[in-house]
Amino acid sequence: MFSSTTRNGNNSDLESFPVGYTSTILKEFVETLEGLKDAQTLDMGPVCQENLSFFAQRMGRHYVCDMFLRLKGGKRNEPHPADGWRHLDYPDRNFDGIQLWDLCDHLEEEDVRRLAKLCLAMLRATGLLMLIAFENKPTSSIINTFVIGQDCRLDIRPQPHLELPWKFRHNRALTSLLSDFTIVRSFRYHSGIREFLFKKPGSFRD
């Protein structure tokens, strides 16, 4: 039975979304980065203790910048949520891996392009970019965190403070928005979840 994690168990109407699977792409993402010396990763997903611990225990330095919250306007209800992009002010070629989760599903095309350019700049050559896209419209506009469990199993946990519109994109549309990257691998699961692993072009880690 699919279920979200129990931490926010009172959101019973949000718990039936079919997710809960072992992420092949996440495994590959992590195993590749674990092999690097002092790897640095950036997670743009909603703040999640399990994910923070997971990456912090495996990477040299793990950065977190919750772009879901920032593009929504943040806690301060910033008048222009688009200003959320200013928070991605990291140096160029700083990261070996960036985890977007399903962020692109909540962005307009122009913003996905903008995000792709920022990621391209922030990643080192051969750096990895992982993203997830839903094929079916979620039952609610409330954002779910993908929570990493044992052996890269992913479950979801609703984040009632986060609500963003959802956009569907075909694979071709999505990959064309990220055409500066090389696609390494992609999977489609029966639940309608699609996972993509991209790589910044380059012959060696700079």
Add this chain to the structure above:
Amino acid sequence: MLKRTKKDENNTPFSAGDTVEEKPAPPPPRPTVTQGIATSDKKTTIGEGITIEGSIRGEEDLVIEGAMKGNIEMGKHNFSIGPKGRIDGDIHAQDVSINGQFKGTVEASGKVAVSKEADFNGEIKAKSFSVEDGAYFKGVVELDREPHQKSVTPNTLKVPSPPETTKLQVTPPSIANMEK
């Protein structure tokens, strides 16, 4: 001027000549455990209305509810930022609990706890940490841990060449079946 304590709220009539004794205030509630950090009996609280510029060095637990710009060195003692507290600086302490605004580096020999009320922008160096869902968090986490790096093998991923199509692969049945 006559004052009535809260205990007088039973509406007992009194005249101008009556005297109402100020009863000693009840002892403050015993400090509670915040984010897993047990406060000790000896603790100082800097209130909301206080602004400090400079550094603090302490030999007892400290809670800041006000504003502070500067570094905080608590050694083996615990430190907390209250929900309305604002700190711009670095913190060194045993256990650190952040419930307000913080910008800087936290270095804890124990645990760092960031609550959902927090607005955190900085770096955590600690043995363990916790961050609640909903926290406004932009940061770096570096755990104090035994190195367990695997051998350095950059470029372990092989990119299919040419990039082929963007057609998704079907999940192997073994994986898909697990989800049912």
